[in-house]
Amino acid sequence: MRHNHGYRKLNKTASHRKAMLRNMVTSLFDKERITTTTAKAKEARRVAERMITFAKKGDLASRRHVAKTVQNPKVLQKLFDDIGPRFESRPGGYTRVLKLGERKGDNAETSILELVGEKDKPRGKKKKPMKKYHKVDIPGDPVEAANKAAKEAEEKAAAEAKAAAEAEKKAEEEAAAAAEAEAAEAGSEETAEGDAAEGEPSAEDGEEKK
Numbered sequence: 041m042r043h044n045h046g047y048r049k050l051n052k053t054a055s056h057r058k059a060m061l062r063n064m065v066t067s068l069f070d071k072e073r074i075t076t077t078t079a080k081a082k083e084a085r086r087v088a089e090r091m092i093t094f095a096k097k098g099d100l101a102s103r104r105h106v107a108k109t110v111q112n113p114k115v116l117q118k119l120f121d122d123i124g125p126r127f128e129s130r131p132g133g134y135t136r137v138l139k140l141g142e143r144k145g146d147n148a149e150t151s152i153l154e155l156v157g158e159k160d161k162p163r164g165k166k167k168k169p170m171k172k173y174h175k176v177d178i179p180g181d182p183v184e185a186a187n188k189a190a191k192e193a194e195e196k197a198a199a200e201a202k203a204a205a206e207a208e209k210k211a212e213e214e215a216a217a218a219a220e221a222e223a224a225e226a227g228s229e230e231t232a233e234g235d236a237a238e239g240e241p242s243a244e245d246g247e248e249k250k
Contacts, residue, residue: 073153
């Protein structure tokens, strides 16, 4: 099981390691760049990131907490007045570790630990390209297609039957109207003939007058 691997011990006692990291972080905030081994730089970076986060808050409790680590008053003042406001809009990643290579003598891997600049943008997430798939025409359900075709045929037949019924009804109405018109004309002609016959004198009436 992974126990006691939360940090690098750096082959030092606890008190020696804490004192060394305090001095390294103080020098980092003072000079804004230090050169050390890669293991020490990574451990000092953890402490420096926390101190900058407290400096961004800027309250009295944060200042007293940071003063336990940064024990130089001038550096403490610089941290809260300059470095903290500098990273106000940055959510993290205030420092960077640049590897230099192996050191002569003990062949230790060395690095530069420095504060990032104001113009340096935080590293964004890498966008993975989306996979492109060939478009495949998936045939539909044959039963559903047959039901849909039958439904469309029924709707079409119903629409045709409705149109035929309306046309037949219209033709019947036109025929009835024509028949009524003819009947009205015939009745008017009979009335006119009857009126004309009543207006002419008969032969018997003429003889009686004589």
